[in-house]
Amino acid sequence: MVIDIHVHTRHMPGPNRPGTDQTYATPEQLIEMYDEVGIDRAVILPGVNPECSHHIQSVQDVLQICEMHPDRFIPFCNVHPRQVKNTPDADLGHLLRWFKDAGCRGIGEVTANMPFDDPYVENLFHHVEEVGLPLTFHVATQEGGAYGLVDDLNLPRFERAVQKFPDLVFLCHSQAFWSEISADVTEENRAGYPEGPVVEGGTAAELILNNDNVYGDLSAGSGFNAVSRDPEFGWWFLEEAQDKLLFGTDVCAPKNRSDVLINLKNFLDESLSDGKITQQVYDKVIGGNAVRLLGL
Numbered sequence: 001m002v003i004d005i006h007v008h009t010r011h012m013p014g015p016n017r018p019g020t021d022q023t024y025a026t027p028e029q030l031i032e033m034y035d036e037v038g039i040d041r042a043v044i045l046p047g048v049n050p051e052c053s054h055h056i057q058s059v060q061d062v063l064q065i066c067e068m069h070p071d072r073f074i075p076f077c078n079v080h081p082r083q084v085k086n087t088p089d090a091d092l093g094h095l096l097r098w099f100k101d102a103g104c105r106g107i108g109e110v111t112a113n114m115p116f117d118d119p120y121v122e123n124l125f126h127h128v129e130e131v132g133l134p135l136t137f138h139v140a141t142q143e144g145g146a147y148g149l150v151d152d153l154n155l156p157r158f159e160r161a162v163q164k165f166p167d168l169v170f171l172c173h174s175q176a177f178w179s180e181i182s183a184d185v186t187e188e189n190r191a192g193y194p195e196g197p198v199v200e201g202g203t204a205a206e207l208i209l210n211n212d213n214v215y216g217d218l219s220a221g222s223g224f225n226a227v228s229r230d231p232e233f234g235w236w237f238l239e240e241a242q243d244k245l246l247f248g249t250d251v252c253a254p255k256n257r258s259d260v261l262i263n264l265k266n267f268l269d270e271s272l273s274d275g276k277i278t279q280q281v282y283d284k285v286i287g288g289n290a291v292r293l294l295g296l
């Protein structure tokens with residue numbers, strides 16, 4: 001079973017991203033793309049955060065899409081830390097429990113552009129931990145002109161959240177997370193796709209290997225880069241963290257056919273056929289870990 005842990009779609013595609021001819025893929029376009037490359041099911045992450053979405057989506061829209069294609073799509077919910085009351089003690093659990101009862105298996109992609117240790121964000125973490133859903137997040141390197149939870153080089157704020165919310169499962173994603181796979185990441189390249197050999201001891205690798213509640217979402221160019229920029233390291237890491245890594249694409253538009261839809265899938269398929277990773281590792285990363293984590 002091949003499961004995409006990270007995708008975005010809209011019933012009604014809506015306006016294009018400013019300055020481009022692209023907008024979100026429809027569920028039907030996604031299914032066509034998935035059939036081409038052999039992806040069975042996908043987790044839809046609702047775009048509720050104004051920092052990221054060029055137009056906003058409701059969780060109910062995602063639930064409806066999943067109801068129309070129950071064998072293909074799995075719903076996550078999403079809640080902005082300022083929702084409900086715009087206070088750091090708002091009862092976000094009220095929303096989360098409703099979404100969970102409606103079938104949502106997790107929350108994300110959290111792209112609110114606030115620091116990891118902001119009281120509003122900690123309130124969200126607290127309620128998500130209590131309700132018991134895994135949480136997918138994007139990391140930003142700055143406030144303003146960016147989207148995602150803000151952290152510094154080497155992710156000290158995220159690391160404190162991992163300790164402070166030990167029962168909250170984090171699905172880590174984005175350039176500023178995966179650039180930390182290598183210990184030589186710098187302030188200059190942490191928001192991008194650093195190339196070349198991985199230096200042992202990177203924060204991302206350490207966090208995943210040493211904490212039960214930290215998982216790696218391998219979607220997008222960032223996750224693909226983390227395991228493929230230095231293939232020897234990538235194969236070692238896939239073996240070591242085989243229970244903690246999840247295949248994903250982060251398709252955001254029909255044009256993603258040529259990149260994120262196929263890059264990681266091809267890398268994993270070739271690594272398996274060349275004997276660089278075992279069938280067991282492949283099966284877990286490509287879908288088995290998602291089945292276990294989300295209780296599918």
Ligand SMILES: [Zn+2]
Pocket residue numbers: 006007008045109250
């Ligand atoms: Zn995404």
